[in-house]
Amino acid sequence: MVSNDLTKGWDSVEKKIKKSQFDEALVDLRGLDESGDHAMTWKLAGDCKKGLSEELGQKKAYREAVKHYKKALKMDPKFKDARVGLEGLQNEMLVEGVRERTIPKVIDDGTPTLFGIIAIPILVLVLLSGVKVISDGTLSQDSPAYDYTAVLNVQWVDSDGLFRNDAITIELYVDAAPIHVENWLGHARAGNYDGIRWHRIIDGFMLQTGDIEGKDGSGGYAYEFQGYCNGQVSTSCDQTVWTIPDEANNGVPHQPGSLAMAKTSAANTGGSQFYIVDKDGGTVPPSHLDGVHTVFGQVIDGMDIIDAMGQVQTDSGDKPLNEMIIKNIEITSEEKKGLLDYLMFW
Incomplete structure (x- = not known):
């Protein structure tokens, strides 16, 4: 059961998205649903990233928007607004010449792809060589993008x-x-x-x-x-x-x-x-x-x-x-x- 506070928070985020206040909306979403337990949170995050991609023309924002929409649909396959957002974004990426992935998959359905067969040993060697992930490469949702x-x-x-x-x-x-x-x-x-x-x-x-x-x-x-x-x-x-x-x-x-x-x-x-x-x-x-x-x-x-x-x-x-x-x-x-x-x- 979704609380009234969460519903009101989502409504507030939607208003900010309509005003193109995408960064502020993302900050609000993280405060509303820090663990990402709701499909609506991911759908709205996708809307924010889509808006940023259109505003800034950055390919990474396009790809992040796709991931967020897919996360929403994974949690709720019948989420119509998320599907409409995803399909619209994919069409836009096709027109702009932006691929969903910059590098092919390493593993597909549990099986290494041809690229994976080549890449996995190289990745292991890189990790074993003691490469240190620097701070601005963190995966934290709270890290500024x-x-x-x-x-x-x-x-x-x-x-x-x-x-x-x-x-x-x-x-x-x-x-x-x-x-x-x-x-x-x-x-x-x-x-x-x-x-x-x-x-x-x-x-x-x-x-x-x-x-x-x-x-x-x-x-x-x-x-x-x-x-x-x-x-x-x-x-x-x-x-x-x-x-x-x-x-x-x-x-x-x-x-x-x-x-x-x-x-x-x-x-x-x-x-x-x-x-x-x-x-x-x-x-x-x-x-x-x-x-x-x-x-x-x-x-x-x-x-x-x-x-x-x-x-x-x-x-x-x-x-x-x-x-x-x-x-x-x-x-x-x-x-x-x-x-x-x-x-x-x-």
Whole structure:
């Protein structure tokens, strides 16, 4: 018997799929049915992967969608929606020239195929040679499937009074701080950061922004409910007090160019505000923030822009005197590959 909570959860996931919020929907599914006991969970996971394959054009997502649909049908052979999804996806893959398998089967119905006869001895030799499966090749459902980078397009007036349009490229640490990265991506994809001011600039320390509510550093909230309200564990609360759990003990220290979550001195109070550590100065790197504020990314191009932005004139409250905003944020993703991507033949 399926619980009402699970049914409501599936309905919520379907709504997110319709809005093309595929990554968020997958996170929700793992929380709803972590062990994958229900065919509907696998069908919806197939819908998510199908959506990602169409959005990103990645062949692996196509194949993962096929596996999920087949898993749903294995659990419930009469599941019409899963069969329709599978057949539609297979037709789409045929048109796009995407095969269901990158490498032929090693074993079919318990019998080694011709490819298997050749491949199995080689695989055994590889394993015996002590090949270590690196961390990003894990089979865990919870492991992030993609690496993300983001381009912050900023508009600002420099210390010479010149209006500038610049771009800052950031690598996001999805493995080290998955909750923070997903929260930040959610806000960015929704356009919540578009037009938001850099409200606090301290040269030689950091540049802060991301107040999607008050726009002056007084507000902001998490993109999705993560079980915390103003830092306190809770089952529900108003959206304006949603916060996320700290991931500050991830071993990633602050350094020039670090992207980190701004919050109060209390634990688990991060919402939408974030800061980027300045290039140099008496407080850089701000090691006193290590283990307190979560670092979840790093500037990989544009530190000269951060350095210049940090030198603008500010008032007594560290607010820039001239306009300085995030115009928009562009997100790019790249499929992660580990050794298991090449060893998983079946």
